[in-house]
Amino acid sequence: MIRTIREAAGYYQIILENRTLSELVRKQNEELHEWNSNLKSRVLEQTAAIRNNLSELHQLNEKIKNTYNGSLLAFSSLMELRDRESRNHCRNVAAVAVVVAEKCGYKPDEIERIRVSALLHDIGKIGNSDTLLQGNIDTFLPNELQEYRLHPVRGQAAIDSVEDLRTSGILIRHHHENYDGSGFPDCLSGEEIPHGARILALADAADRIFFTVQGDNGIEVTLQGISERLGSKFDPTLFPHFVPVIKEKYRSLSKLDGMIEMELFPGELRRGMQVTHAVRSGTGLLLLGAGEVLDEWNIQALKRYYKLDPPEGGIMVRFKK
Numbered sequence: 633m634i635r636t637i638r639e640a641a642g643y644y645q646i647i648l649e650n651r652t653l654s655e656l657v658r659k660q661n662e663e664l665h666e667w668n669s670n671l672k673s674r675v676l677e678q679t680a681a682i683r684n685n686l687s688e689l690h691q692l693n694e695k696i697k698n699t700y701n702g703s704l705l706a707f708s709s710l711m712e713l714r715d716r717e718s719r720n721h722c723r724n725v726a727a728v729a730v731v732v733a734e735k736c737g738y739k740p741d742e743i744e745r746i747r748v749s750a751l752l753h754d755i756g757k758i759g760n761s762d763t764l765l766q767g768n769i770d771t772f773l774p775n776e777l778q779e780y781r782l783h784p785v786r787g788q789a790a791i792d793s794v795e796d797l798r799t800s801g802i803l804i805r806h807h808h809e810n811y812d813g814s815g816f817p818d819c820l821s822g823e824e825i826p827h828g829a830r831i832l833a834l835a836d837a838a839d840r841i842f843f844t845v846q847g848d849n850g851i852e853v854t855l856q857g858i859s860e861r862l863g864s865k866f867d868p869t870l871f872p873h874f875v876p877v878i879k880e881k882y883r884s885l886s887k888l889d890g891m892i893e894m895e896l897f898p899g900e901l902r903r904g905m906q907v908t909h910a911v912r913s914g915t916g917l918l919l920l921g922a923g924e925v926l927d928e929w930n931i932q933a934l935k936r937y938y939k940l941d942p943p944e945g946g947i948m949v950r951f952k953k
């Protein structure tokens with residue numbers, strides 16, 4: 633009987649312990665569940681925070697990219713401000729060189745390198761005298777020619793302190809090398825000249841020839857002028873890529889009936905010029921429709937808009953030169 637009572641007490645003890653343990657397990661399960669749900673909400677919170685940071689980073693990246701692009705355009709415009717004849721020259725060279733680079737199968741980062749080099753290719757001329765800027769290379773005196781020939785090296789040196797631009801600096805240095813080795817500054821020839829610099833040389837010359845030519849057949853004269861110097865000045869393998877690009881780019885700039893069409897900024901507009909493309913403010917407001925003839929009132933209005941809500945680039949107008 634004593635043994636039976638002991639055994640019963642023992643069982644009772646086990647039941648009590650079992651209950652305690654079950655309670656403990658239940659509590660631990662509850663805690664675990666709570667932890668789990670906390671963890672889930674913490675993961676969700678952190679994911680949302682990471683997403684927010686990413687979008688801020690993306691916005692910041694876009695801002696840096698815009699600032700970078702703006703700075704490049706500002707640098708290239710510095711040159712064009714001093715030399716009125718070179719109006720839009722760097723941008724025209726960049727537009728043509730980029731399309732040719734695409735046709736040659738360049739990768740996006742290489743195309744960007746070409747664009748940057750084209751925008752800044754003549755930045756080394758900034759210290760040149762007005763005589764050099766406005767003069768013709770064929771009539772330069774020996775000392776003027778010597779000074780002129782320094783601009784590719786000066787251009788490379790000017791951007792050397794910006795690490796990301798150094799590869800473009802190499803193309804800038806060699807944009808006046810000739811295919812036969814008679815160019816400057818390093819007298820490189822053929823394949824020794826970086827391919828991008830050969831593209832720049834051709835795009836640069838095409839824009840110069842086109843704007844020097846007087847007459848209605850600017851594109852033909854430009855292409856003729858280049859084809860005569862293939863193998864001596866320019867890489868002949870690039871010419872087939874250039875022909876359609878030059879035709880397309882300069883078609884709208886060709887002189888028609890004695891008129892010339894070009895991009896001008898408000899300070900350069902004159903009464904009687906005809907707007908050839910609709911003009912919108914920076915935020916997209918239509919300021920003038922294509923075909924409108926400028927008078928004093930809309931020239932003043934455009935000047936004000938260019939201060940308040942500036943559009944990108946200038947205004948395309950047609951006028952008698």
Ligand SMILES: [Fe+2]
Nearest residue numbers: 753754807808
């Ligand atoms: Fe140059």
Ligand SMILES: [Fe+2]
Nearest residue numbers: 721753754836
């Ligand atoms: Fe140039």
